[in-house]
Amino acid sequence: MNKKQTIIISSLVVLILFAGFLATKVNGPLYVDNGGDKNAVSASATNYFTTARLERDNTRQITLTNLKALLNDENTPEDQKAQAADDYKNLALQSDKEMRVELGLQAQGFDEALCTIDNDKATVVVKYQGELSDQQIRQIKDVIMSKAEINNIEIKVSE
Numbered sequence: 001m002n003k004k005q006t007i008i009i010s011s012l013v014v015l016i017l018f019a020g021f022l023a024t025k026v027n028g029p030l031y032v033d034n035g036g037d038k039n040a041v042s043a044s045a046t047n048y049f050t051t052a053r054l055e056r057d058n059t060r061q062i063t064l065t066n067l068k069a070l071l072n073d074e075n076t077p078e079d080q081k082a083q084a085a086d087d088y089k090n091l092a093l094q095s096d097k098e099m100r101v102e103l104g105l106q107a108q109g110f111d112e113a114l115c116t117i118d119n120d121k122a123t124v125v126v127k128y129q130g131e132l133s134d135q136q137i138r139q140i141k142d143v144i145m146s147k148a149e150i151n152n153i154e155i156k157v158s159e
Contacts, residue, residue, distance in 0.1 A: 004075050012066050048158055049112040049127065056116065060095060064088060097148040104143040112158075115144070121152040128157050 070076050070084040098115040105113035105126060112127035122144050126132075132140075137155060144153050 002075060004073065005080075008066065008070065008073075012063075049114050049125075052114050052125075056098075056114075060091060064091060067091070097150075100147040101144055104147050105140060108139050108143060110140075115148075117148060117150065120150060121154065122148055122150045123154045123156070125156045125158050127159070129159055132157060 067084045067088040071081055071088065076084070094117045098117055101115040101117075101122065101124065102113045105115075105124070110126045110128065114125045116123045124140060124144065126140065128136075132155070140155055141153055144150055
């Protein structure tokens with residue numbers, strides 16, 4: 001491994017640590033002060049979907065940028081370039097599938113949906129008051145299977 005590759009890998013590690021630190025800070029308890037009102041609203045709860053989507057997209061963009069840098073580096077060995085190209089393609093496809101699932105769930109009547117795909121597992125968080133019915137669970141699974149072609153599905157509900 002040459003010096004340039006070591007610097008790139010070290011930069012990736014630092015960026016991942018920074019993203020983790022930032023995620024911890026963003027998801028910390030933020031409260032809106034309603035003048036001492038006991039019904040103070042948790043800003044992190046009301047913005048869960050927006051914050052999670054931004055974090056996911058920012059982390060993914062950093063990873064894609066670093067992979068692209070490896071691909072464009074003349075000193076990167078061909079086997080590492082091939083792996084980086086494969087990782088880049090898979091990440092782009094994963095991002096597209098997540099977006100299609102989220103849009104499909106919104107079309108099914110869910111106000112907010114967040115999909116995260118990790119290898120062959122999809123985790124979906126939907127905004128819904130109460131408990132999902134069996135029909136709604138089937139709808140969610142159908143959307144994921146048709147849009148992302150994944151059978152291993154975890155469904156979570158956020159109010």
